[in-house]
Amino acid sequence: MGSFLRNLSPEQQVSLMFVLLFGLLLIASGMGVLLSLRERQHADDHTGDRAQRLHDYQALLRNSWLMTLVFWVGWAAGESVAIVLFGLVSFFILREFISLSPTRRGDHRSLVLAFFIVLPLQYALVWNQHFNLFTVFIPVYVFLAIPVVSALGNDPQRFLERNAKLQWGIMVCIYGMSHVPALLLLNFPRFAGKTAFLVLFLVLVVQTCMLVQHLMARRLRDPVAPAISASFHWRSWLAGLAAGGLLGVALAGLTPFKPLQALAMALVACVAGSFGHLVMKAIKRDRGVTHWGSAGRSVTGASGLLDRVDALCFAAPVFFHSVRWTFNL
Helix, strand or coil, X not given: CHHHHHCCCHHHHHXXXXXXXXXXXXXXXXXXXXXXXXXXXXXXXXXXHHHHHHHHXXXXXXXXXXXXXXXXXXXXXXXXXXXXXXXXXXXXXXXXXXXXXXXXXXXXXXXXXXXXHHHHHHHHHHHCCCHHHHCCHHHHHHHHXXXXXXXXXXXXXXXXXXXXXXXXXXXXHHHHHHHHHHHHHCCCCCCCCCCHHHHHHHHXXXXXXXXXXXXXXXXXXXXXXXXXXXXXXXXXXXXXXXXXXHHHHHCHHHCCCCHHHHHHHHHHHHHHHHHHHHHHHHHHHHHCCCCCCECXXXXXXXXXXXXXXXXXXXXXXXXXXXXXXXXXX
């Protein structure tokens, strides 16, 4: 399978993946419709947990469609447009995050710094391929700068909590997301012009892991952390990892990875993404919301853009650095 895919031209690979990917998404969407109809037929006896799991499954399907479309935009429009696109995604998901984390007047300078200086600088570093600086710019320099700017606002009330929220939002929404377009700029020998498949690989294995995990969880009881997630069980988590890993091996021919390398990279991405999704659920429970929106609608007019990319925000930096260090790029 791997040699067959490598022998195809990039255009033929894209056409094949178009057929396979959208075919799988259509099948999964059909399953979602059937599950929804079944829930409606048993509306009298279904539990809140079952309804929530169905909602989570449908949300993950929407996530898969969204990220697949993002892949095609990145492939068709080129690296520069993809970087700008993901920069806009970072802006909107950070806005969603901040909208559910109350701020004070003393935070205004820090917010301006985050949205209009840190965000464009981070993506400018990606654009110019300053990978060594872009990996430490936010965790080191911005982490130290945010509380300094906040202190200059002369508001000590809940100072630590306020700054921790903003630092956390910047790490997830800007730092994590910026690693996705960075994959497009990795310089693999004999893989020029095809790095968009690394983004596809990452998105597919993570979304497959999450979908399988939620489907398996429907038949399981006693979740690991019921106060945070009704769909996180060790058995369903392992099933999700297995599905993501096997898909990674199947997609090895589209990447510079050998099958065992593809398996390892897929598992790394799936572990980071699934645990990241759990962490983001914990933050939502802390905020008292079920999704990153308000009254059923997010600040973007959707049902929560951050809900659709939260696993990717955690998986992308781990995957990026694992690939870069493994191949000494």
